[in-house]
Amino acid sequence: MSIRRAGVFVLVLVMAAFFLSAAFGQENTNSATRQNSGIESAYSEIRKAPEKARAKRNPLQKDPDAVAAGRILFQQRCAECHGDSAEGGRKGPSLRVAEIQNAEPGAIFWILTNGVVRKGMPVWSKLPEPQRWQLVSFVKSLGPTPARTDAPPVNASHPPTG
């Protein structure tokens, strides 16, 4: 086998390893972080929203269709992680807790726009601004639910919203 062929073989092997680790790495990360997760760390990101972002008002607050449209968007984009009723899912925490329900709409919008990339929540700025505000309207319409004692563990790698 020539050196060039061996090099190519190694390169292909490395790429395959990348692909496989991609396929299974996320699960391992989730398992590991789940051990150290706590509700505080899961919801801490929303407190990092800058003052200017918090002060933003929801331009669709009085739009009668905003909550209905936000519900559909939520089912399409967010329910996979946060659960069908936003009660928290396998990967994402509940959005019905006081930390979210008492947060300013601008702070939720900020989290949606920026994601929490290092902890697993993607950036949602690919949704146009009005759609992100529709999502905020829906999340804020849910209202808080009492904490469940049998709730699944909150995963710190998937902080609130989105």
Added chain:
Amino acid sequence: MFIYRGLLLVSFLVLATLSLPHSAEAQENPYFVAYDHYLEEPGNLEVEYFSTFGTQRGGNDFHSYWMEFEYGATAWWTTEFYLDGQTTFGGSTIFTGIRCENRFRPLKREHFINPILYVEYEHKSGADKILKEGEGHDVEADFLTPNSAARQEIINEMELKLILSSTFKGWNFTQNTLAAKNLSNEPWEFGYALGASRPLALKASAKRCALCPQNFIAGIEMYGGLGDRYHFGLRDTSHYAAPVLGWNLPSGWTLRISPGFGLNDNSHQFLLRWGVSREISGFGSMVGRLFRNRQ
């Protein structure tokens, strides 16, 4: 025979993947060549098929195609695997190579301009015609070599891109700069891609619908070569402009179409591209569970 078995296996894998129950509505950009800064959602797999019909002056027209498996490893890392092939009319149908691609998001938050780092390894034959990028001095006349001769050339290439993308008032603007190195002691080659797109409506409808304007994203992309290390510039390079349209269906399917037009005499006069893709949400978790249950 080997190729047919391979195609059969790939077809089976694709059908099995597409029959999985979990799908997510994709909000995919409509580009075929340009990349924006949005990565695949973590744990999701997108299976994509793309076709390009191209005209060829002085030779036979061609139809090239590729399968793309795009997986969101994390929120900052997307990895992809490609299988390429082509049919030259009046010639033959051949498998032309594989590509492994990784895209990384270095910045934690959203900025006015968002960089993405792109690294790709290509193992392909000289008969590859998918035109997934414009680079170096690639011109239309390169495709005149018959498949039987062109496939004898094996190309191992690394490709690096810097993707700079911005979203403003619903518009996405993206600029990709490409540097590619054939590992067989060839000079660095350069290329570019530009794109702009916007959904037809910015607000979502309060009713679930397939034909709502927010499900359609329209735009334009432009791409081409910039020569190589020794002859940088536009001389002896090909360039294309192509309107693009993407349709994101609530069922998780995305359809794309794009007629492309060569902008100079070195370019193919006309390229018609179309693609279909489906996003499988929670694919990583499904596969992970499958393996854990076996242990």
